[in-house]
Amino acid sequence: MEASKNLHRHFIIYKPYGVLSQFGSNDSKQQSKKFLGILQDFPEGIMPIGRLDEKSEGLLLLTTDGKMSDFVNSQKVEKEYYTLVNGAITEFEIEQLKAGVEIGFDGRKYQTKPCKVFKLNEDPKLPERSKKIRDARHGPTSWISITLNEGKFRQVRKMTSAVGFPTLRLVRVRVGNIHLNEMQVGEVVAVDHFFSFC
Incomplete structure (x- = not known):
């Protein structure tokens, strides 16, 4: 074997x-x-x-x-994402994301499963993206961590949009313990x- x-x-x-x-x-x-x-x-x-x-x-x-x-x-393996969202996200939206939100999937409505979400205290140290992201002159942004055990198509983007904070940059930083x-x-x-x- x-x-x-x-x-x-x-x-x-x-x-x-x-x-x-x-x-x-x-x-x-x-x-x-x-x-x-x-x-x-x-x-x-x-x-x-x-x-x-x-x-x-x-x-x-x-x-x-x-x-x-x-x-x-x-769904046994966690996937963690650092997500830059458009706007100053609050604890209210963080709690909504944690509990699960309604998104569209395969032409139907889908309720996401409870997951781990928190706001990052400082910007993560990530390489610069090849395509520039809008800067602070166009309004505030927030970095959050979202950890899922599921992975529907474009799920994280749909989740942040569902609470009114579209995703500007999405980086997967962890799969299980990698x-x-x-x-x-x-x-x-x-x-x-x-x-x-x-």
Whole structure:
């Protein structure tokens, strides 16, 4: 069993803004898009574990192990996001986000599950984004941390909009006990295995 495990390849990457969480496409509409293959020549059979949308950045795990992918995508593993929102968010909206809010998903209304949310006391030390974000001259902004056990399409963005604070920047900083730490945009780290996610 150990020998077969060692045949799998695993990578931790900092997905840049503007890159899709996938590997190439023959779709003519996506010919101008950027894919993960621009970061490195990855082995055959590699897949992203979950996704970050094109305008989101941060921690993305890649693996050739389908079972590992299924486990990390399950609701047993936390995903933490640092989210810059438009406006001065208050404890009232933080409590709403914690309790769960109604968002649209697959053409229906969906109530998000209770989650961990708090306001960051200071701006996180993150690399500058390739596309500039509006500055304070256009009004206040707030950084919050949102930790989810689920991951509906564009969920964090929909959640912050639901309480009146659209997302300006979204960075995934943690999956289970794997942290973004001081990784740089586009950095790729090959690892022997992903440590326990508990």
